[in-house]
Amino acid sequence: MKKQLLGASVVLLLSACQSNSISSSSNVENASATALAGATQAKQSEAQRLNILLDQYFKEVMVLNPIYATFVGENAYNDKFPAPLTAENRAKELAFEKKYLKAIKEIDESKLEGQDLLSYKIFKQDRVMAIRGTRFGQHMLPFNQMYGIHNFFATLGSGASAQPFNTAKDYYNFEQRAKGFALFMDSTIEVMREGIEKNVVLPKAIIEKVIPQLQAHVVDDVKSSVFYGPLTMLEQNEKISASEKAKIIASYSKVIEQVIIPTYKKTLAFVTDEYQQHGRDSVGLSALPKGKAWYEHQIAENTTLALTADEIHQYGQQEVARILGEMKKVKETVGFNGSLPEFFTFLKEDEQFYFSSEQEVVDAYETVKADINSRVGQLFEVFPKADYEVRPVEAFRAASSAGASYQSPAPDGSRPGIFYINTHDLKAQPKFIMETLSIHEAAPGHHFQIAIQQEVEGLAKFRRFGGYTVFAEGWALYAESLGKEMGLFTDPYQWYGRLADEQLRAMRLVVDTGLHAKGWSRQQAIDFMTANSSMAASDVESEVERYISIPGQALAYKIGQRAIRDMRTKAEAALGDKFDIRKFHTQILIDGALPMPILQAKVEQWVEAQKKA
Template sequence: MHKHLIALSVTLALTACQKDAQHPTNTASADQTQSVAAQLQVSPSEQLAQTVDAYFSESLANNPVYATFVGVHDYNDRFSDPISEATLAEQLAFEQKYLKAIQAIDADALSGQDRLSYDIFLRDRKMAIRGFEFNAHMMPFNQMWGVQNFYPMLGSGASAQPFNTLEDYENFIKRTEGFATYMDSAVEAMRQGMEKGVVLPKSIIVKVLPQLQAHIVDAPGDSVFYGPVKALEDHAGFSDEQKARLKKDYEAMIMQVIVPTYRKVHEFVMSEYLPRGRDSVGLSELPNGQAWYEHMIAVNTTLPLSADEIHQFGLDEVSRIRAEMDKVREQVGFEGDLQAFFEHLKTDPKFFFDSPEQVIQAYEQVKADINARLPKLFSIAPEADYEVRAVEAYRAASSAGASYQQPAPDGSRPGIFYINTHDLKSQPKYLLETLSIHEAAPGHHFQIAIQQEVEGLPDFRKFEGYTVFSEGWALYAESLGKELGLFTDPYMWYGRLSDEQLRAMRLVVDTGLHAKGWNREQAMDFMRQNSSMGEADIESEVERYIAIPGQALSYKTGERAIRQLREKLAARMGDKFDLREFHTQVLIDGAMPMPVLEAKLNRWAEQQG
């Protein structure tokens, strides 16, 4: 699967910018850039800028859906190329071309932002190239990410795809033809995976089936893809004739392209793929799986960590946090043991909302409270706002409890803090403060929106992200709660501990599943024993770790890295250490690998004298 389709599917593109970026359709390649640079004898800094800009522009042409999400609308009528050996070869050659280009630049002649960009770009190209050693394209989607889920969001009229003009509507019809072709190629790639033993676990496959079934409708008006047609009714920019024609065209698109595509894939998954699914769940069980998981650790943590090291760190943290939870049990006067306290928190009605509307309203109130406190620890904030929304019904059953979607690049849409209200027992009241901090401000919304609003960053840094940085920052932001004056209610503090415990358990469970031979039930038992999470949450979490190996490791390893940097620099700088300025320095240059962040912050500390 295209790397940018993967990125979009995980978080619906943790990307945005202040204004609509404009990129030429025909962009100089890396080879042309080097040739021109040689002729003009440009400086290494200028050569770097030309190289990374050429890479980003060319990557948008290669990944047209990604281009739409970052506000470049030249390719709104195209979908990504079908999965094939030729496409994979082209993608590898593309990465190799730009690795050669960056290596031709004199790194020692670069400083400041340029050196950051060089180090990040060089690392990224090497990691991307190594990824081609593994057959990820043979498992192109799962219940957590994949085109089967993000394409309906794109076509709903409430996402990045514009539906403002006649051309916009026609573009999506053309793009849908490419989507259908891509899905055909995904089926063929999965058939290749069946032959080579690279298939999803059965427990994951069964969760994909309802996602596909949801878009096999009997009438166009029942489809989420009909949303743009409904919006036409109140759109003054179209004549009655145009509205009638578009309505007819969209009904045809839904019933003749969308529905048959989803039906075809559903039938394949049900009748061919599920019977060939595997009973094992770990990535290490696949061909070359151990090396594959080691690669995923490196991709997701950006740190030189082993599975054994991470597993032990997780066990230590789980034990520490359990002890803190027991203190809360004593503080609130609960007479049973910790396991009984967990059960109490899962079952007592006082901890839960009565309706989805109450959930959303409560998070809106918490938003206002937190926003008023942020200046205490932050001298920087994004210009873009965010709003709280319930997860759409068609994807709620298999979606995470909460997530964040970036603001629109042109400022037309705020960031979105999604709350899943599908199961009210999965949204206890005591998670209000910590979940809001993590997903919105000063967590994901701060980090992502600030990154995209910083002037002067090359586009590849403005629009790309690192899970260890973004999720590490969000978990670190949670740890600031007491410093912000939050978590005064012991149950709210328990909510913070509960959230942190989830991240600690992830270290144990992810490595257990993918490196130590754990099965699905072992993983679920571990989480039952060490948290008050509901059964549905435990099941979805474990299946998430099975589906996307290594991603869950990034939260706690990233938080630890940022916290350690803060403590080290505070000790080193003494009275000159300013926490608000430290936070600015972490955020102001965008996401980056942890070793690059450490080197940058060390240089900042030196400059303070």
């Protein structure tokens, strides 16, 4: 999954927002204090104390991050926006994490079992990692071309995301939320000025990609704004009276004209007139203050494993070489007589491998969806209730977005999952990646994992709506490897697409560590990926700049896949004829996203239970 969440995944997008969102609400503090006190009553069992604590934590997070609340179906906060990125609010964020770390430590782990024990371990680890992360200067880099509230808010306000626009109150809610957005964006300017003073700034290449994203929302006519989309939808709404519609159109248009557009204009002026001249020539995290330790933290946070940049880099190099060997076999199978680089050129340039229109891309993926849906029963016994739709990425963010991404469905079933395909550059969407990309982003990849997680009854809410990159992306890449088992990849070019996708993930290990730990330049990274793949030049550039912007995230895919595959291999060896692939997949998915060490321990326990069955 390519994270703009939100790539590509909403969980990732929202966790980025949450890390910078603390409210000064006395109601939150009072409610929290009451619940924490209740959680310490001696008469309650440790499990009861834990669940009270976790429930209160989730309720408090809803207030602290109201956009997250909207996505998980808590609509009472639809008019609110995360608090500005002030020093005071960041201090409250740290206090919030320390408070819950102290509270979880007061619960006796030895008296917990099952889901309660899993929740305890996950929650405690999350608080520790969140506190460690505050040592670095992430708040001074509040947005980039891949992630940022400037893009996310536009998607939310387009009317095609989680923000509801069904009633008059929904429209008025978003008007209020827009005012909060304006205050938040003012605070991003202040922390980016702090970044200039402390030499924690974006690379020049990244700033250049952010500018057109901001410019897209500085329009003269409100009707040409993406934020006018909900007013277009209003015309077909039979639940709202004509007189109320007139009021909404007037007030909502005014907010677009006097709040939203000026906010983007102000931010754009700051970036172009002030910030851009301070952009850095270096691209790696190691070039920033505390950069080495910062990147080590990113590795730990994104993989949940104790790995070094050097060992990840070496593993990546080995995998790149192995996959190149598999690609040569495909070249020979299809009878191509030239060299592997010439085969790459052939795949990049021959028109037979490319679509001619956006609609053709979407239609083709709908066909693949139907085919995969007919096969997944071979390997799975648990399926998501929610469906998913195939959609093109919106024009305003397509130029700098990943090739594909997934957005989770609404928990109440009112909105399906969305498999986004970026049709901005048709040469970046070759036909031979259709099967593997659909598996990864939709079924049985991200859609299965995220939708099932949301649908598990009784799962603590912080787990239902949280996640780990290494689990989500590791699962999706592992899911790709199931294609042949499901009877897919019979076309050698589709199999090449699977190899190309895995090669991308292997190259990421090399490039991400190269950029952030070994002093690689942007061009070095581009050259490496160009030499070892048939990716379009625009896609290579977008990928490299993604790794520059979000250090460590790209490591999670291959590392997670390797961990899950190792668990399966050991389970197969231990169980022999007793091994059931469908039950193994249930074990991986049914408890939601877990850190790899916790998942491994859980699978080992399951294996021992199966031996005795």
